[in-house]
Protein backbone atom coordinates (compact mmCIF):
# COMPACT_ATOMS: atom_id res chain seq x y z
CA UNK A 1 0.00 0.00 0.00
CA UNK A 2 1.52 3.16 -1.06
CA UNK A 3 -0.84 5.60 0.48
CA UNK A 4 0.22 9.07 1.12
CA UNK A 5 -2.25 11.32 2.68
CA UNK A 6 -2.52 13.84 5.37
CA UNK A 7 1.20 14.35 5.71
CA UNK A 8 0.80 16.68 8.55
CA UNK A 9 3.61 18.89 9.73
CA UNK A 10 3.33 20.32 13.23
CA UNK A 11 0.20 22.32 13.00
CA UNK A 12 0.34 25.67 14.59
CA UNK A 13 2.51 24.61 17.51
CA UNK A 14 1.69 27.83 19.37
CA UNK A 15 -1.96 26.92 19.62
CA UNK A 16 -2.98 25.65 23.02
CA UNK A 17 -6.59 24.63 23.16
CA UNK A 18 -6.25 24.12 26.89
CA UNK A 19 -7.46 20.56 26.64
CA UNK A 20 -4.57 18.12 26.45
CA UNK A 21 -7.05 15.43 27.24
CA UNK A 22 -10.47 15.75 25.90
CA UNK A 23 -13.44 13.63 25.87
CA UNK A 24 -16.09 11.21 24.28
CA UNK A 25 -17.79 7.78 23.15
CA UNK A 26 -19.50 4.41 21.35
CA UNK A 27 -20.65 0.94 20.31
CA UNK A 28 -21.00 -1.33 17.37
CA UNK A 29 -18.93 -4.40 16.91
CA UNK A 30 -17.66 -5.01 13.43
CA UNK A 31 -15.15 -7.43 12.07
CA UNK A 32 -12.82 -4.54 11.33
CA UNK A 33 -12.19 -4.12 14.99
CA UNK A 34 -10.35 -7.41 14.99
CA UNK A 35 -8.17 -6.19 12.18
CA UNK A 36 -7.21 -3.31 14.36
CA UNK A 37 -5.48 -5.62 16.79
CA UNK A 38 -7.16 -3.55 19.46
CA UNK A 39 -10.03 -5.85 19.99
CA UNK A 40 -10.93 -6.79 23.45
CA UNK A 41 -13.17 -6.00 26.26
CA UNK A 42 -14.09 -2.47 26.99
CA UNK A 43 -12.82 -1.67 30.48
CA UNK A 44 -15.26 -0.26 32.98
CA UNK A 45 -14.08 1.22 36.21
CA UNK A 46 -16.68 2.19 38.78
CA UNK A 47 -16.13 4.89 41.37
CA UNK A 48 -18.66 5.21 44.15
CA UNK A 49 -18.75 8.21 46.47
CA UNK A 50 -20.05 8.29 50.03
CA UNK A 51 -22.72 10.66 48.76
CA UNK A 52 -24.12 7.77 46.73
CA UNK A 53 -22.98 9.24 43.42
CA UNK A 54 -21.57 6.68 41.03
CA UNK A 55 -19.21 7.31 38.12
CA UNK A 56 -18.21 4.85 35.48
CA UNK A 57 -15.02 5.35 33.51
CA UNK A 58 -15.11 3.46 30.24
CA UNK A 59 -12.22 2.91 27.82
CA UNK A 60 -10.55 0.32 25.62
CA UNK A 61 -7.06 0.94 26.92
CA UNK A 62 -5.36 3.72 28.82
CA UNK A 63 -3.04 4.42 25.94
CA UNK A 64 -2.18 7.15 23.43
CA UNK A 65 -4.89 7.59 20.80
CA UNK A 66 -7.70 6.32 23.01
CA UNK A 67 -10.82 8.07 24.30
CA UNK A 68 -12.27 7.76 27.80
CA UNK A 69 -15.89 8.24 28.70
CA UNK A 70 -16.63 9.42 32.19
CA UNK A 71 -20.25 8.72 32.94
CA UNK A 72 -22.05 10.12 35.91
CA UNK A 73 -23.96 6.87 36.16
CA UNK A 74 -25.89 7.70 39.33
CA UNK A 75 -26.25 11.40 40.01
CA UNK A 76 -27.18 12.15 43.62
CA UNK A 77 -25.39 15.42 44.30
CA UNK A 78 -26.50 18.64 42.55
CA UNK A 79 -23.23 19.21 40.70
CA UNK A 80 -20.20 17.15 39.79
CA UNK A 81 -16.87 18.75 38.98
CA UNK A 82 -14.36 16.74 36.98
CA UNK A 83 -10.73 17.91 36.86
CA UNK A 84 -8.16 16.34 34.63
CA UNK A 85 -5.00 17.44 32.86
CA UNK A 86 -5.48 21.08 33.84
CA UNK A 87 -9.03 21.23 32.51
CA UNK A 88 -12.25 21.33 34.45
CA UNK A 89 -15.74 20.23 33.50
CA UNK A 90 -19.02 20.55 35.36
CA UNK A 91 -22.08 18.37 35.13
CA UNK A 92 -25.45 19.23 36.67
CA UNK A 93 -27.83 16.68 38.07
CA UNK A 94 -30.74 18.57 36.54
CA UNK A 95 -28.83 19.51 33.42
CA UNK A 96 -28.48 18.01 30.00
CA UNK A 97 -28.62 14.33 29.21
CA UNK A 98 -26.65 12.21 28.74
CA UNK A 99 -24.40 12.93 31.70
CA UNK A 100 -20.95 12.13 30.51
CA UNK A 101 -17.70 13.64 29.55
CA UNK A 102 -15.43 12.56 26.78
CA UNK A 103 -11.66 12.72 27.14
CA UNK A 104 -9.18 12.01 24.40
CA UNK A 105 -5.63 10.82 25.02
CA UNK A 106 -3.84 12.29 22.03
CA UNK A 107 -1.82 9.89 19.88
CA UNK A 108 1.36 11.58 21.20
CA UNK A 109 0.41 11.35 24.89
CA UNK A 110 3.34 10.16 27.02
CA UNK A 111 2.96 7.28 29.41
CA UNK A 112 2.56 8.18 33.05
CA UNK A 113 0.04 8.73 35.75
CA UNK A 114 -2.99 10.86 35.12
CA UNK A 115 -5.09 11.96 38.04
CA UNK A 116 -8.78 12.45 37.70
CA UNK A 117 -10.35 14.48 40.49
CA UNK A 118 -14.05 14.44 41.18
CA UNK A 119 -15.91 16.94 43.34
CA UNK A 120 -19.49 16.58 44.44
CA UNK A 121 -21.41 19.69 45.45
CA UNK A 122 -24.90 20.21 46.86
CA UNK A 123 -26.47 23.36 48.31
CA UNK A 124 -23.28 25.30 47.61
CA UNK A 125 -21.25 22.88 49.77
CA UNK A 126 -18.46 20.58 48.71
CA UNK A 127 -19.73 17.22 49.89
CA UNK A 128 -16.94 15.00 48.74
CA UNK A 129 -13.73 15.00 46.79
CA UNK A 130 -12.23 11.91 45.20
CA UNK A 131 -9.09 11.25 43.20
CA UNK A 132 -8.80 8.45 40.69
CA UNK A 133 -5.40 7.50 39.39
CA UNK A 134 -5.18 6.41 35.78
CA UNK A 135 -1.98 4.78 34.57
CA UNK A 136 -1.36 5.65 30.94
CA UNK A 137 0.79 2.96 29.36
CA UNK A 138 3.01 3.33 26.32
CA UNK A 139 2.09 1.98 22.95
CA UNK A 140 4.28 0.96 20.04
CA UNK A 141 2.84 2.08 16.76
CA UNK A 142 4.04 0.40 13.58
CA UNK A 143 6.43 2.27 11.31
CA UNK A 144 5.99 2.46 7.59
CA UNK A 145 8.69 3.44 5.13
CA UNK A 146 7.56 5.20 2.00
CA UNK A 147 9.54 6.45 -0.92
CA UNK A 148 7.75 9.30 -2.55
CA UNK A 149 8.28 12.30 -4.75
CA UNK A 150 10.00 14.96 -2.65
CA UNK A 151 7.19 17.42 -3.41
CA UNK A 152 4.97 15.41 -1.08
CA UNK A 153 7.42 15.82 1.77
CA UNK A 154 8.48 19.42 1.26
CA UNK A 155 5.59 21.56 0.16
CA UNK A 156 6.32 24.09 -2.58
CA UNK A 157 7.20 27.55 -1.25
CA UNK A 158 4.22 29.17 -2.89
CA UNK A 159 1.95 26.89 -0.88
CA UNK A 160 3.32 27.81 2.55
CA UNK A 161 0.98 30.75 3.15
CA UNK A 162 -2.01 28.60 2.21
CA UNK A 163 -0.87 25.75 4.45
CA UNK A 164 -0.42 28.13 7.39
CA UNK A 165 -3.86 29.64 6.82
CA UNK A 166 -5.47 26.22 6.67
CA UNK A 167 -3.69 25.02 9.79
CA UNK A 168 -5.02 28.07 11.65
CA UNK A 169 -8.49 27.40 10.30
CA UNK A 170 -8.36 23.79 11.50
CA UNK A 171 -7.14 24.82 14.95
CA UNK A 172 -10.10 27.17 15.16
CA UNK A 173 -12.57 24.52 13.99
CA UNK A 174 -11.34 22.03 16.61
CA UNK A 175 -11.37 24.56 19.44
CA UNK A 176 -15.15 25.02 19.64
CA UNK A 177 -17.73 22.30 19.92
CA UNK A 178 -21.44 22.13 20.65
CA UNK A 179 -22.19 21.90 24.36
CA UNK A 180 -25.04 19.56 23.46
CA UNK A 181 -24.47 15.98 22.41
CA UNK A 182 -25.51 15.99 18.75
CA UNK A 183 -24.79 12.32 18.04
CA UNK A 184 -27.57 9.75 18.35
CA UNK A 185 -27.10 6.05 18.94
CA UNK A 186 -24.16 4.03 17.71
CA UNK A 187 -21.44 5.27 15.40
CA UNK A 188 -21.14 3.59 12.01
CA UNK A 189 -18.33 3.12 9.51
CA UNK A 190 -18.42 5.87 6.87
CA UNK A 191 -18.26 3.35 4.01
CA UNK A 192 -17.65 -0.27 3.18
CA UNK A 193 -14.28 -1.17 1.72
CA UNK A 194 -10.98 -2.56 2.89
CA UNK A 195 -10.11 -0.86 6.11
CA UNK A 196 -6.44 -0.43 7.03
CA UNK A 197 -6.17 -0.07 10.79
CA UNK A 198 -3.20 2.25 10.36
CA UNK A 199 -3.99 4.73 13.08
CA UNK A 200 -0.81 5.96 14.76
CA UNK A 201 1.48 4.56 12.09
CA UNK A 202 4.82 6.40 12.09
CA UNK A 203 5.59 7.40 8.55
CA UNK A 204 9.12 7.57 7.32
CA UNK A 205 9.29 9.38 4.01
CA UNK A 206 12.47 8.98 1.99
CA UNK A 207 14.21 7.76 5.16
CA UNK A 208 13.15 10.73 7.27
CA UNK A 209 10.49 10.24 9.98
CA UNK A 210 7.92 12.84 9.09
CA UNK A 211 4.52 12.28 10.51
CA UNK A 212 2.10 10.16 12.42
CA UNK A 213 -0.94 8.85 10.63
CA UNK A 214 -3.81 10.11 12.74
CA UNK A 215 -6.74 8.37 11.11
CA UNK A 216 -7.57 5.13 9.37
CA UNK A 217 -7.71 4.58 5.62
CA UNK A 218 -10.50 2.79 3.82
CA UNK A 219 -9.90 1.74 0.22
CA UNK A 220 -12.86 2.75 -1.89
CA UNK A 221 -13.26 3.59 -5.55
CA UNK A 222 -13.55 7.22 -6.58
CA UNK A 223 -17.16 8.34 -6.50
CA UNK A 224 -18.13 5.97 -3.70
CA UNK A 225 -20.58 7.59 -1.26
CA UNK A 226 -19.11 8.57 2.10
CA UNK A 227 -21.47 8.73 5.05
CA UNK A 228 -21.54 10.59 8.34
CA UNK A 229 -20.43 8.29 11.17
CA UNK A 230 -23.12 9.87 13.34
CA UNK A 231 -25.35 12.91 13.50
CA UNK A 232 -23.90 16.35 14.00
CA UNK A 233 -23.21 19.73 12.50
CA UNK A 234 -20.91 20.24 9.51
CA UNK A 235 -18.25 22.68 10.69
CA UNK A 236 -16.03 22.52 7.62
CA UNK A 237 -16.60 21.53 4.00
CA UNK A 238 -13.59 22.84 2.06
CA UNK A 239 -10.75 21.97 -0.25
CA UNK A 240 -7.51 21.90 1.78
CA UNK A 241 -3.92 21.51 0.61
CA UNK A 242 -3.05 18.32 2.50
CA UNK A 243 -6.37 16.60 2.96
CA UNK A 244 -8.08 17.75 -0.24
CA UNK A 245 -11.84 18.08 -0.22
CA UNK A 246 -12.68 17.54 3.42
CA UNK A 247 -15.78 17.43 5.61
CA UNK A 248 -15.58 17.86 9.38
CA UNK A 249 -18.60 17.10 11.57
CA UNK A 250 -19.01 18.29 15.15
CA UNK A 251 -20.88 15.66 17.18
CA UNK A 252 -20.86 17.78 20.33
CA UNK A 253 -18.93 17.69 23.60
CA UNK A 254 -15.65 18.06 21.71
CA UNK A 255 -16.04 15.10 19.36
CA UNK A 256 -15.29 15.68 15.67
CA UNK A 257 -15.06 13.30 12.72
CA UNK A 258 -13.39 14.16 9.42
CA UNK A 259 -13.54 12.69 5.92
CA UNK A 260 -10.67 13.56 3.57
CA UNK A 261 -9.54 13.31 -0.06
CA UNK A 262 -13.13 13.46 -1.34
CA UNK A 263 -13.82 14.09 -5.01
CA UNK A 264 -17.02 15.93 -4.23
CA UNK A 265 -18.49 17.70 -1.21
CA UNK A 266 -22.24 17.18 -0.77
CA UNK A 267 -22.82 19.22 2.39
CA UNK A 268 -22.19 22.77 3.46
CA UNK A 269 -20.77 24.30 6.60
CA UNK A 270 -23.50 24.83 9.17
CA UNK A 271 -25.69 22.01 7.88
CA UNK A 272 -27.04 19.40 10.33
CA UNK A 273 -26.52 15.82 9.16
CA UNK A 274 -27.86 12.48 10.32
CA UNK A 275 -26.06 9.18 10.86
CA UNK A 276 -25.42 7.55 7.50
CA UNK A 277 -26.19 10.66 5.46
CA UNK A 278 -23.93 10.95 2.42
CA UNK A 279 -21.62 13.92 2.95
CA UNK A 280 -19.41 13.52 -0.12
CA UNK A 281 -17.96 11.17 -2.69
CA UNK A 282 -14.62 9.39 -2.29
CA UNK A 283 -11.66 10.56 -4.30
CA UNK A 284 -7.96 11.31 -4.18
CA UNK A 285 -7.79 15.07 -3.75
CA UNK A 286 -5.05 16.75 -1.72
CA UNK A 287 -1.86 14.81 -1.05
CA UNK A 288 -3.06 11.34 -1.85
CA UNK A 289 -1.74 8.75 -4.24
CA UNK A 290 -4.99 6.96 -4.99
CA UNK A 291 -8.70 6.94 -4.18
CA UNK A 292 -9.42 6.16 -0.55
CA UNK A 293 -11.12 7.67 2.45
CA UNK A 294 -9.00 9.04 5.28
CA UNK A 295 -11.28 8.96 8.29
CA UNK A 296 -10.15 10.69 11.45
CA UNK A 297 -11.63 11.55 14.83
CA UNK A 298 -10.70 14.08 17.48
CA UNK A 299 -11.80 15.06 20.91
CA UNK A 300 -11.02 18.74 20.59
CA UNK A 301 -7.34 18.68 19.55
CA UNK A 302 -6.68 15.14 20.79
CA UNK A 303 -6.30 12.73 17.89
CA UNK A 304 -7.90 9.38 18.64
CA UNK A 305 -8.48 6.11 16.80
CA UNK A 306 -11.82 6.37 14.93
CA UNK A 307 -12.47 2.67 15.46
CA UNK A 308 -12.70 3.29 19.20
CA UNK A 309 -16.02 5.06 18.62
CA UNK A 310 -17.48 1.94 17.10
CA UNK A 311 -16.31 -0.28 19.92
CA UNK A 312 -17.15 1.79 22.97
CA UNK A 313 -20.76 2.10 24.10
CA UNK A 314 -22.55 5.01 25.68
Ligand SMILES: [Zn+2]
Pocket residue numbers: 005006213215216217293294295
Ligand atom coordinates in the same frame (compact mmCIF):
# COMPACT_ATOMS: atom_id res chain seq x y z
ZN1 LIG B 1 -4.91 8.33 5.80
